[in-house]
Amino acid sequence: MRGVELPVLRLEENDLASVRAWMERSLGLRGEDYRPAFLARRIGSRLAATGCADVRSYVDLLAHDPNESGTMASKLLVPTTEFFRNPEVFGALRRALAEISRRPGWNSLRVMSAPCSTGEEAVSLAILLEEMGLTGRILAVDRSRRALASLQAGVFGARSVGKLDLQRRARYFREEGDKARVRPDIAARILPVCCDLTSGVPARRVHVVVMRNLFIYMTEAAQSRLLGEAGRVLLPGGLLALGRVEVLPRYAMRGWTPVDRDARIFEWTGGSE
Ligand SMILES: C[S@@+](CC[C@H](N)C(=O)[O-])C[C@H]1O[C@@H](n2cnc3c(N)ncnc32)[C@H](O)[C@@H]1O
Structure with missing residues (x-):
């Protein structure tokens, strides 16, 4: 109907x-x-x-x-999110992370999930690093304190872990009734931060920025400013993953070289400030 x-x-x-x-x-x-x-x-x-x-x-x-x-x-x-949202993007990220982690000095990665909503994306990224045997931390940023609360507690609803494959669900979560607690060593990789991304991104010298499903709500001017911020916080050669549905103005994409067009992963080749 x-x-x-x-x-x-x-x-x-x-x-x-x-x-x-x-x-x-x-x-x-x-x-x-x-x-x-x-x-x-x-x-x-x-x-x-x-x-x-x-x-x-x-x-x-x-x-x-x-x-x-x-x-x-x-x-x-719009706090909608899920673990390993767009799994093919995580597949592409896995390949890209394997590549960049071989660069001299890039053996411990600083990754941002911004915005992270209730944290499923940040936890997925922490699991990805763990599964790849990489050291590194995830900075998880969102404006909504309410959304960040579950990430801060490390506790998610059974429905959201229900979408994970059984192996990951058993390996990385402890289920207690209708709640699931993320494994402490995975939670320890994540630092949640509450802030408005359009006023500036609170980080520097980051290797990877995952910025998905925010641009769709923004004006072109704000999109362009946000992309500029992503370039500012990334190390030269760092990666940006955008949401699959997001179409950004061409002029704002200057300095971003596609690494995987389908997965919308770009390398920052625009130089440092
Ligand atoms: C659709 S979710 C995206 C979550 C995740 N990146 C994903 O793709 O699954 C959008 C999130 O953007 C956050 N958000 C919206 N405007 C924001 C802003 N100006 N600064 C920081 N977070 C913002 C919302 O609180 C919400 O959690």
């Missing part, structure tokens, strides 16, 4: 400004970095769900109703 289609909301300039101001105040995000069409879809669906007559009354509701504010935060931050 097809879902009900909602009419597309037209966000007037002043509505857009008040939604963005709320994002800034309540979520600590630069609202102007998010595409108006993305914001309009999210707000439109909540207008319909709450029965608010217009954006102004909806923003008023957001200011006074913590439940609605939490719902909207989750709609805007």
